[in-house]
Amino acid sequence: MSALDAATNDLATITLNARPQNAALENLENSGDARIGWPDEKPPVPTNSDGWFLPANQQVLRDLVKPDALVLELGSYIGKSTRFIAGLLHEGGHLLTCDAWDNDLLEGALGHNYLRSDDEKRSFELYETFLVNLWDLRRTVTPMKMLTVDAIRATHAAGLAPDLIYVDADHDYAGVRRDVELCSRLFPDAVLVGDDWDYAGVREAAQELRGSRPLHVGGFKCWAYAELPRSARAVVVPPHDNPIAMGGVTFWPDARKQERRDVLLFRCVFDQLQAWDNAEALEYLLEATACAPDASSPSHKHRTLLMVAALFGRVRGIRALAARGADVNRQAPGSGEHALQLAAYGGRLDAVAELLRLGADATLRTKYDETAEDAARANGQDACAELRTGAAPAARRGDKDGRADAAKGEKAPWFDAAATAVYARTPPAATPAPAPWRRGGGSLR
Numbered sequence: 001m002s003a004l005d006a007a008t009n010d011l012a013t014i015t016l017n018a019r020p021q022n023a024a025l026e027n028l029e030n031s032g033d034a035r036i037g038w039p040d041e042k043p044p045v046p047t048n049s050d051g052w053f054l055p056a057n058q059q060v061l062r063d064l065v066k067p068d069a070l071v072l073e074l075g076s077y078i079g080k081s082t083r084f085i086a087g088l089l090h091e092g093g094h095l096l097t098c099d100a101w102d103n104d105l106l107e108g109a110l111g112h113n114y115l116r117s118d119d120e121k122r123s124f125e126l127y128e129t130f131l132v133n134l135w136d137l138r139r140t141v142t143p144m145k146m147l148t149v150d151a152i153r154a155t156h157a158a159g160l161a162p163d164l165i166y167v168d169a170d171h172d173y174a175g176v177r178r179d180v181e182l183c184s185r186l187f188p189d190a191v192l193v194g195d196d197w198d199y200a201g202v203r204e205a206a207q208e209l210r211g212s213r214p215l216h217v218g219g220f221k222c223w224a225y226a227e228l229p230r231s232a233r234a235v236v237v238p239p240h241d242n243p244i245a246m247g248g249v250t251f252w253p254d255a256r257k258q259e260r261r262d263v264l265l266f267r268c269v270f271d272q273l274q275a276w277d278n279a280e281a282l283e284y285l286l287e288a289t290a291c292a293p294d295a296s297s298p299s300h301k302h303r304t305l306l307m308v309a310a311l312f313g314r315v316r317g318i319r320a321l322a323a324r325g326a327d328v329n330r331q332a333p334g335s336g337e338h339a340l341q342l343a344a345y346g347g348r349l350d351a352v353a354e355l356l357r358l359g360a361d362a363t364l365r366t367k368y369d370e371t372a373e374d375a376a377r378a379n380g381q382d383a384c385a386e387l388r389t390g391a392a393p394a395a396r397r398g399d400k401d402g403r404a405d406a407a408k409g410e411k412a413p414w415f416d417a418a419a420t421a422v423y424a425r426t427p428p429a430a431t432p433a434p435a436p437w438r439r440g441g442g443s444l445r
Contacts, residue, residue, distance in 0.1 A: 061166070069162075070163050165193070234252050306339050328358050346381075
């Protein structure tokens with residue numbers, strides 16, 4: 001061990017003895033569990049800056065992390081968020097962070113949540129890279145190489161009570177619900193903050209488990225069971241009994257983008273259409289936000305809400321918007337995209353049939369001189385191409401609310417394969433089946 005490393009370790013010991021809850025922290029770090037704490041030697045691997053940590057998350061954490069707080073982070077990847085949180089802490093503050101840091105797990109069972117392509121591989125070891133990236137923060141950060149549930153229980157067993165918990169491991173409903181539920185039970189006084197509001201499963205779990213706690217969302221990315229100390233241009237959705245109506249949620253614009261309020265309103269309704277095909281929730285949100293049925297946004301290719309509903313195959317949403325006066329034949333400026341063309345290209349047979357029933361014009365052409373039938377055939381969606389005006393919608397899967405079968409525990413993904421294909425103009429790939437067991441650790445940011 002070098003003289004510099006020895007001095008850093010001595011300083012870390014001095015700092016540890018000065019912290020609140022210092023005895024519990026020391027017991028945790030000296031518990032003999034090889035998964036907790038730092039190795040004696042720095043791993044011989046290079047640092048790596050892979051990943052991302054968005055300004056919306058940074059702003060929410062700046063608002064809520066106190067300098068002397070004890071923070072528990074669930075999911076770290078290789079440490080971008082960890083370094084940011086540690087930078088908010090001063091003398092007396094400490095950060096416990098957990099992750100599986102397992103390449104095989106991340107690229108195997110968890111791949112459908114985190115990888116951008118089926119053959120994506122990490123050219124570096126996650127755990128060793130994390131250690132090297134955070135080596136200079138050993139006195140402020142304690143790593144725990146374990147799944148989230150194990151880390152939460154180990155923290156509680158040590159007698160520690162985090163002031164804030166940052167939930168950023170799983171991106172699916174079951175995993176987020178398990179983490180939030182366990183943290184709420186064991187640490188009822190902790191402020192819970194989480195990433196990935198843009199995933200449907202995350203949204204649903206956060207809304208179901210909030211109880212009487214406030215729920216604020218920054219930049220449609222970072223959610224918190226806390227009041228955020230900002231006021232300009234927020235959109236407040238009144239409470240509603242339907243757990244997927246996003247009732248009682250306060251939305252804040254992205255601090256970096258300085259979004260106009262009308263764009264934020266559009267994003268609220270876009271968020272609902274992306275996740276569910278539930279007419280009650282959509283009608284409520286349109287009413288609560290006073291969002292026009294023909295609203296569009298430059299950040300979404302100038303597509304209207306009806307085009308978004310068609311893109312995601314939300315038949316009930318199409319009906320509700322049309323009933324409010326949305327134009328089924330409106331075309332996006334520049335691209336000439338329209339609802340029927342987007343639904344046909346994505347293979348949304350039910351949506352195509354409903355749009356035709358509502359009077360959609362099958363002869364409309366985009367700027368590429370493409371009709372809806374052309375778009376469908378270009379993407380191998382012959383059933384949509386052959387559908388004619390007056391055809392009956394095909395039977396839909398899911399329960400009466402248009403949701404995926406709740407008995408199977410599966411929720412709509414943040415962005416499904418067919419919709420991704422519409423954006424990328426590539427044929428849709430089959431969506432991988434979710435892993436049947438508990439997921440923990442390892443998030444790509």
